[in-house]
Structures are given as C-alpha cells and as structure tokens.
Amino acid sequence: MKTKIFSILAGVACAMTLTSCEDLFEPAKENFKDVDQMYDDSAYAQGFLVNVYRNIPSYYDDSDVATDDAVTNEKDNSFLRMATGSWAANNNPMSNWDRCYGSIQYINLFLENADNVHWADDPEAAALFCRRMKGEAYGMRALFMYYLLRAHAGIGTNGELLGVPVLTAFQTTGSDFNIPRETFDQCLNAIYADLDLAEEYLPLEYEDVATDGDIPARFQDITQRAAVYNRVMGQYARLLFNGLHARAIRARVALLAASPAFGARDWSTAADAAASVLEHINGISGLDPDGITYYTNNIDAIGDGINPREFIWRENVARDNSAQEEANFPPSLYGKGKINPSQNLVDAFPMANGYPITDSRGHYDASNPYAGRDPRLHTYIICNGDLAGVNNEAIMTGSDAAGDNALNKRETSTRTGYYLKKRLRMDVNCNPSSKQGKNHVTPRMRYTEMFLNYAEAANEAWGPRGNGGHGYSAYDVIKAIRQRAGVSGVLGDAYLDECAGDPDKMRALIRNERRLELCFESFRFWDLRRWKAPLNETVGGMDSRNGNEYTRIPSVESRSYADHMYYGPIPQSEILKFSNLIQNKDW
DSSP states (O other): OHHHHHHHHHHHHHHHHTSOOOOTTSOOOTTOOOGGGGGGOHHHHHHHHHHHHHTSOOSOOOGGGGTTTEEESOTTOHHHHIIIIIOBTTBOTTOOHHHHHHHHHHHHHHHHHGGGSOOOSSHHHHHHHHHHHHHHHHHHHHHHHHHHHHHHOEEBTTSSEEOOOOOOSOOOTTSOOOOOOOBHHHHHHHHHHHHHHHHHHSOSSOOOOSSGGGSOGGGTTTOOOHHHHHHHHSGGGTTSOOHHHHHHHHHHHHHHHHSGGGTSOOHHHHHHHHHHHHGGGTGGGGSOTTGGGTTTTTGGGOOTTOOOTTEEEEOOOEEEEOHHHHHHSOGGGTOOOOEEEOHHHHHHSOBTTSOOTTSGGGOOOTTSTTTTBOTHHHHHEEOTTOEETTTTEEOOOSTTOSSTTSTTSSTTSOSSSOEEOTTOOTTOBOOTTSOBOEEEOOEEEEHHHHHHHHHHHHHHHHOTTOOTTSSOOHHHHHHHHHHHHTOOBTTBOHHHHHHTTOHHHHHHHHHHHHHHHTTTTTOHHHHHHHHTOOOOOOEEEEEEETTTEEEEEEEEEOOOOOGGGGSOOOOHHHHHHOTTOOOBTTO
16 A cells, blocks of 8 residues: 555656656655645645546446446456456456545645645635635545445455545555554444535535625634635535535445445435435425436536536536547447447336336337337437437347448447447537537436435335435335336326335335436446345347347356455455455455
8 A cells, every 4th residue: 555655646746746756755856846835835735636536436437337237349348357257356447445545645635734725815715715625625535435435345354344444644654554444334434524524614515605694604704705705615616526515425325334235224314315415406396307318418508617407516528529429339320339238228127107028017019129118218228220320320230230230240349239328429420531529528426316315215214105204205206207207107107106015116116217217327336236136147138130020139248246246355465465454255
C-alpha cells in the first residue's frame, strides 16, 4: 500500500505544478509546490479534490458481460475471463483497492490542511469555501469507502464478516501501513459518520438564493449576505458533491448492509434512507415519466450544471461524442457490437399485460417472440428485425442473414442474436466518411435506482403494501414504474396485484424490475452477489433463419463462479505485504 500511495501523491504533485515530479515530503525546490504551499494557493489546495472527482468509478463499467445479462464479443475481455474461471485475488478486474485508497489519501491530506488555507479575501466567503470543500471531502470519503466495501468486504478466513481498513488520517513515511481490516459494522459506522458531516456542512442542492433572508438557517452563522452565499453555495457549484448525494450514498450503503450476503438486517433503515432522497421530489409524484430513456432526453439542451429530471448527480456533458456507439452499434452501423444482451435478459421482460412469458395468461408466442412484449425490451435491446441508426436500418441478426450483423459472422458480430440499444443515441453516425457524434451525459446516480432501493427494502421491512409512514409502499413504487414502462392489462396490472399478496412473490418481481430498469448500468454483477442469487446461469441466445423462424441457443457462454465468490478478494499483493490483513475465505 505504501509504494502505491507515494506514487499517487507524486502524480498529483506533477499534475498541479505542471512540472517534473518531486516527492511531496522532500523540501520544496524553487518553482515546486510543497504541501504547506496550499495554504496560500487555494487553487492548488482545491486541486486535491479535483483529482478525487476524477477518480470516482465510472457508472458504466460493462461488468454486465460477466453476468447472465450479456456476453461480449471481445475475446480478451477481462470480465469474460473472470466469468469463465479466471477470477483470482491476483487477477481481479472488479478491484477498487488502489483507486479508492489513493483517493482517500488525497482526501485525508486535504482535510488535515483545509482549515489553514486562505480560501478568499472575504472572511465570510473563506469560511463558506472551507466548510463546503470539507463537506465534499467527507462525502466522497464515504463514497469511496462504499466502493471498497462493495468490492472487498466478506467473510474472512477467521469466519467473521469483515470490511476493509478504515483510514481517517493521512499516511506519511512514518505511518504503520500494516493495518488490519475493520469489521463490516465498524466500516458502516465510519461511512455514516462521514455522511453525517457531509450533510451538516453542505446544502441539499447548490442553487442561488434571491435574498439575504433565503440563506438556509444553518449557514447564517457564517454569512447573511446572499451574494456571498451564492458565490460559494450557489449554482456555480452544481456538479459538486452536495447533501442530496450524501443521502443517496447512505441509501446505497444501507441497502448493501441489509442484503442477504451481509446479514439481511435493518431493512427499515435502508427503506428510510432511500425515502429521504425521494422526499426531495415528493415521492412517487416525482418519478420522471421519461426516465426510461434518461440517456437521450433533451441531452443537447443540458447546460449550466443543471440535472435532467431523472438525475441526482451526473458527470460533465461529453460533447460531439460517439464512443458508446462505436463500441456497441451493430457492424452495419460501423460499431464493434461489444455488448451482446442475453436471451436470459430478454426472457425477463414480461408481456405488455404484465405477466411473465412463462405464465399462460401472458399469451407469449414462441414463434413470434418479440410481439406484445414490455415496451422496454425494444427500447433497450436490438432484436432481430428492429430498426436502428440514423437511417432506421433493419438489423437482421439470424445466422443466415446477409451482412456482418448476422450471428457469429465476424468478431464484431453478435454472439447471442441481440445488440445493445440502451445508453446509445440512434442519431449518432459512426460512418467514417460522414461521422457525426452527439452530446452524451453519464449519470452517477438516478432517482429510479432510489425508487427501486426503496421498494426492495420496504417490501422486506413492512411487506408489499406497508409504507413505514412514508405514504407509499413497495407496491406503489413498482406500480408506478411499470405504468411508466407501458406495462398493464385491460383490468390494470393484475400480475402485480397478485404479487402484492405474497412478500416472496413481490421480492421476485421487485428484483426483476430492478434487473430491467437498471440493465447495462453496472448493477447486475453486484446485485446477484449481495442477494446471494445463483451466479452460474448459462447465457443463452436466439437464432432466426429465413427472417422469422426462431430457435433458442441454449448455451452461448457458461459461467464459472464458486460459492466464495459472492465476496470479492483483498488484492493478493496486499496480503503478501501486510500480515495484519486477513483474506476473504477461500481466496
């Protein structure tokens, strides 16, 4: 850990000075910045947090191809190797150890020095800047601890449920790096303590106030001038970490802690945490009616740090971009067809009347498998014959189809009979002779996730129709989500009503709705593990010949996970270096 930390800090020194690297702990040479120089250079000080923002894990990591939801046609893909038997403590593409602890080091160094920085000439603005940035730091330390827990917590070789080492102080050359793992509960307490501070220091959202009297009461001990408040806590800070983000992280952490892999406990805390986020948009009435296509809704009009209605937090707009489309469009649209949705996932989409395709009341027709289905199927997945691209081209995926879109035709062709559509803009043109990118916005958190978090936890805590005093139940949430999707029958959503009488059936339905709503958003890998759900479902596909004669492909790719893989490993390199680190069982 020690070597990695110092290489990271040397890197930040390089980035901030735009000169050659020097160790931050050596005496500063002329034209080189040492740590204490941050006191008189607020931009340099803030740069530590800037680097932390850059280290936040990507919302789209494509780990879906390591699950029953998809495969990839990239033969050397690390997730493919992991899912088919090569996952090891020294070969872990899901590791977040280095990224997260490096970021926590930045944060701890910042927190230990922030009070001494000259943030502004105006003392009120200076105090607000210090408060805001410390709040950001505490919140992001909690965020990185969440990613560490998700990836590395588990049952240790000592039989205990363990978390990870908790670092709340900057490690120097004289620090003891041989730090043991804390218990899972101790890690939860550390995260919640940081989130408490983030919520105390930060506004719920960054928006200008109109008058001095509109300044939130908890900031009036620092300033009673609207101009000063707006300078620090106003609209110019919109994309930075805020109090609402802290609430959303708390909801994620609480759901993880309540899940079967981590004790199946305290579901009401998880439900309450998600509800605290949803209260900001007045509960179910705030569900974005267009949230299903969040990745294309009015993206070109987004600016000034404003979030689309579905977003809690987002990255910067990527302008004139075509990276997602080039990676995942079918070959005829000049894409590499990288992510191939599975037949398993396609089968999880119900019929439009709400019944599963395995229920005779749904009237599923195996000879016409995509007819009468949940509209989300054709929104998120390109099926045989669907239209796609700037010219609404019919994508024929059958093995006897002409062109490179055909099943297994080329290395860039589909292996399952399906191509990805979610996350992609159909108005992007990847043709090299007339290439035209479009704006894209990647979320960090969506409200739909919070609704699903609430539904899952509320069902476990209070049953399908219980609401814990929040005014809406798991049933109410799932009904609203399915109605938004266009799923219902003549008499309403009869299947949902049936499930509402049985918490076990409701659990299965909620998990399936989560699978559909959040597909290809990098949730499935983690959900299966925290649920302790089956990991080794063989991934299937679909072939069609003569355009419309469908034959299922029972095995496109097998999965090879052992039972201990419900928990990820501690990096083997760390175990070898530090005797106090306990590895997770059987790794």
